[in-house]
Structure formats: structure tokens, C-alpha cells
Amino acid sequence: MSHASKHSPPGPTDWRTLLKVTPYLWEHRGRVLLAITFLVLSKLATVAVPITLKYLVDDLNPSKAVLTVPVFLVVAYGILRLMTTLFNDLRDIVFARVTQGTIRRVGLEVFRHLHHLSLRFHLDRQTGGITRDVERGAQGISSLVNYFLFRIAPTLLEIAMVGGILLVKFDWVFAAITIGVLMIYIGITIGVTEWRTQFRRRMNELDS
DSSP: OOOOOTTSOOOHHHHHHHHHHHHHHHTTHHHHHHHHHHHHHHHHHHHHHHHHHHHHHHHTOTTSOGGGOOHHHHHHHHHHHHHHHHHHHHHHHHHHHHHHHHHHHHHHHHHHHHHHSOHHHHHHSOHHHHHHHHHHHHHHHHHHHHHIIIIIHHHHHHHHHHHHHHHHHSOHHHHHHHHHHHHHHHHHHHHHHHHHHHHHHHHHHHHO
């Protein structure tokens, strides 16, 4: 189990760990799919907010009559802002049981495995240190799953949606510059995270 910081995005080792955890997550496929649906709806609402605001400001042009205040757009803007938060909260509520269920299953399997090991293993090794590793591993599962499903995947989805809007509404250069800058930022973030993860691992080893 990876011992990366709970505030670090997944690295190469974490992706392999995520693949191992996936079967446990898929046991709750109904909740997983529902949480992903709420996630997509939340991102759609997030992207629609500035677009709605754009049409709202355009309709408030002084050249138009005062009586044509776009009440519908004002209401739509408020609803979209509400939906952004609402769908995020619903996603967290639905997925909480998935995360805790996965942690419980993996923890029980590790616990049973330790009990099936020989007495010599427990006499020759620091079982207390292993217990700390199991505890950090359980926390790592929660952090890893939450980062992938609720940080990385939504960010990539939002980048794709915004890039598509820029490509359709403006020249392709705007989309290329925006996505290019974001890719550079992601690359630098991953590089710095991998560099500092070695210190986190060293700290965990000393703590054990």
C-alpha cells in the first residue's frame, strides 16, 4: 500500500494500487455509477454557470428596454449554482459507504492474513509496526479513491468540456493555449509530488 501523503495526487505506484482496489469498489457498482452520475451533473452545472452568466449580462444591455429583464436567466443562474453544490454533496453521501466498505474488506483480509502467519513471523518482526502500516494503508485507500474519482477525473472532465467550448466558440488557438498550460501545470505538480513523496515514505518508515 502506498504511503504517500494524503494530500498528494496519485503517483505511478498509486495507480497500480488503485487497480488492485477496483474489484472491491465494483462490488458496490450501483453506488459507484450513481456517484459518477452526480459527479458529471455537477461538472455540467459548473460549466453552465459562466455561460448562463454571459447570456444574463448580454440581456442586461442598456440598449434594450428595462422591462425585458431576463428573470428566467436569473433563476437559471441561481439553480445552476445550487445544483453544483447539491450534486457534490449527493455524490459524497452516496460514495461514503463504498469507501468505508472497501476499507473494511481490505482491512479484514489483511487481518486474517496476519493471523494465518506462523508464530516465528510475529516473534521475529515488530507486529506493532505492521499494525501502523495497515492503518496507514486503510487511510491511503480512502485518499487514493477520493483523489481519483473526485479530484483527477472531474478535473480532466472539466478541462475537456471547457476546451470543447473554447474550440467551438473561439479560435482553436484559445483551446490549445488553455489545455497546454494546464498540462504543464499538471506535469510540474506530479514531478514535485513524486519528489516530496520520498520524504513522506522515509517518515513513515521511521514512525513504524
